[in-house]
Amino acid sequence: MQIRPNVIVLTIPLGESQVHPVLLKDEDGLTLIDTGMFDQYEALIQAIEEAGEAPSSLKRIILTHQDTDHIGNLPALAREFPVVRLFAHPGDLPVISGSQPMLKMTPERMAQLPPERREAFGRFLEQLKQLPEIEELHDAEHLPWGGGLEIIHTPGHTPGHICLYLREQELLLAADELRVLDGELAGPWDAATPDMPLALRSLLKLKDLPVRTILCYHGGVYEGSPDELIGTLTESLL
Ligand SMILES: [Zn+2]
Structure with a gap:
């Protein structure tokens, strides 16, 4: 759904619910904000195409925070589109790059998952360690994308959560x-x-x-x- 001339809200299913990554359109290409859960890659690509955009136009990915329903397709996107620049707040960056354990998907919680899901999760955590460099975004930073945006650091949900x-x-x-x-x-x-x-x-x-x-x-x-x-x-x- 296009909510501004250069802002498209995507909808991808997550369990019985849905999540909403966002595409910002600029002359040099697309900025994706959040990526969905790791088994939703096809759904994400389909949503981008159904919005009339080419996934190959992706230039940047901003992660609002570390939770898996937001960073899940980051490894697959970084692999498919290697020129994409990645951004996150330093409060969550060590988790997103796989060097610190996740705040909410703890080893105890992972142990409760069905074996197949646990294995998929383990693979995903390994893939995070292979990601290219993630650049830092800071509170009150101004960026030109989407016609101009400001980063607002809003910790609590996670330490590095941003709006x-x-x-x-x-x-x-x-x-x-x-x-x-x-x-x-x-x-x-x-x-x-x-x-x-x-x-x-x-x-x-x-x-x-x-x-x-x-x-x-x-x-x-x-x-x-x-x-x-x-x-x-x-x-x-x-
Ligand atoms: Zn979430």
Whole structure:
């Protein structure tokens, strides 16, 4: 779904739900934000093609954080499209590059997976170690892609979680810092947010920005501002 002239929201199935990577279109090619779970490569490529774009036009991949439903197709994409530049916040970069264990997919959790899934996961973790260099993105950094975007570091869901803000388009790419549930905007998911107090403090960085549209990786597009919800969720902090 095209939500701005140069912003396309992709939809790929994940279990009984869906996730929403984003494509930013610029003259020099495409920037992909998040990549889906590792067994969704075909679905991701199909979604890009169905949006009328060529996967071979991919120039950059930005990872909003380390969780596997966001970085899952990174190894396959880096292999297929070796000129692509990769970006993440230093708070999650050592995990994404395979040099530190994942925050949520711990060895204990892996041991509970069915054997086939566990093996696939093990292969995926090995592939992370083969990735080319991942470049660092920092809080308040301005980048030209998508017509201009700002990085907002929003730790809590993971240490290196980032949101992307396209100020001119009044568009917030919230990743997992916000969700859409049954059409309503919601905060981070408790069960997947190890440091909720920090995630709530991070929400305050998203408040009072001019925002008309929010894209949540889980739940999709929400037309409106997050300010009221953020006010409610962070009341106890103020
Ligand atoms: Zn997620």
